[in-house]
Amino acid sequence: MTEDLMTIREMCEAYDVTPRTLRFYEAKELLFPIREGQKRLFTKRDRARLKLILRGKRFGFSLEEIRQLLDLYHVGDQQMTQMTRTFEIARERLADMEARREELTQAIDDLKEQLRWGEKVIASMKNENKAAE
Amino acid sequence: MTEDLMTIREMCEAYDVTPRTLRFYEAKELLFPIREGQKRLFTKRDRARLKLILRGKRFGFSLEEIRQLLDLYHVGDQQMTQMTRTFEIARERLADMEARREELTQAIDDLKEQLRWGEKVIASMKNENKAAE
DNA sequence: CACGTAGATGACGTTCACGTAATGCAAACG
């Protein structure tokens, strides 16, 4: 189990996805399980990537966008020439994400205010009820 | 233009969506433009809702989820009985969003660290180049 | 009044992200 290699079924239970999904991600070149004969074996690297994939999805990225993002986490074996360009992209992504967080913070604040406003309404309604007694 | 009512075309330009999209959202009961004869006229309320719809999409919510969220911003004309329940839901949503922001913060930090690591690699590669000169 | 323009209404097409069989193969089990 901790031999760094997991079967498709183990992956499914660990990350709550279906086999179909994992095969689909492989077909889309998001994961690269090794093969023992026919069977897929997922590595630590695949698991790390899958975590990022699932996270990306939660934020509304398409699989293609996620694939590009994943490449940023895989810089180790790139050539120096490409590296600079890769870094520009990474910085842009970072800026994107920070903007997103800003927006999310705004949304949270809006919702909080709605809640406060609602509480006031409820409070005043209760007062009216009391007044009516 | 500022008469509080906008045609479909004005809406499209203001929010960068297609007419099809706006009609689709109406069909899905996300927007409720009024009718002047046949034509749709979008109100301030529709615009507020559309902003929230687009924001929701950027965070990966489905239109159905967004529809439910929108109802939270529309509490004004609910009965007291439903209101309490609505508030529970709103609080849950708020918790969701805060969790999301946490996760996003984590992702941002990860990416930042990747960038720092990459900078170190680049720096050391430059040193090697100098040493080779 | 002919005509262009803006918008409406179906109805069918498309892309994405998988779901769902149908079928095959290979090791494990009773």
Place this chain on the structure above:
DNA sequence: CGTTTGCATTACGTGAACGTCATCTACGTG
């Protein structure tokens, strides 16, 4: 040794979120 179990491949199906096209209507304009 037959069968179940686990995984594989191939292929067709599906729901969400629109795009696209054909057709229709109402309105202003020369």
